[in-house]
Amino acid sequence: GDSVTQMEGPVTLSEEAFLTINCTYTATGYPSLFWYVQYPGEGLQLLLKATKADDKGSNKGFEATYRKETTSFHLEKGSVQVSDSAVYFCALHMNRDDKIIFGKGTRLHILP
């Protein structure tokens, strides 16, 4: 079935470091792809999305490009801040389905 695999955490970086969180997907068809973020004690917030191949989603300095050839949607940020500490979930949605399928989440710690 359809699935999302993302890198295991936790990931610990120093402030201003470059961030990459890897995400790959398996789907029979062409899903929309998402990154959701969960800050401590809060719910899921949509961070960015891309709905077709080669689309780039971006928000708050984060970017991810929908790569059909490698079935990937890696999350990147050039210079992380302490306030970026959170759990990041990669997810996909097939138009034929109701549900979103989530990866296991990657916990990110940013040290000052």
Added chain:
Amino acid sequence: EPEVTQTPSHQVTQMGQEVILRCVPISNHLYFYWYRQILGQKVEFLVSFYNNEISEKSEIFDDQFSVERPDGSNFTLKIRSTKLEDSAMYFCASTRRVTDTQYFGPGTRLTVL
């Protein structure tokens, strides 16, 4: 900006008791969802609801679970007889069209003792 709201934020219950988790979706949205996240694990789909009926449900959503839209604004998840393994964060989500982005509420943390 409109948002999905959920109450309560934290519910503690005894095993075997019934609980009702409440959600107020975004007002012009037509599709409603429940997901759950057991501590430290991935977010899992439970059920989707459209036009006053369930449109899809997962294998987790057994006879102990039910959903309802009792009025024009609320969307509820009922667990009839809670088990220890029902302890999780429960998220409500809504969207205007099934192909649109789903917007999530802040969640209700359910603790079953």
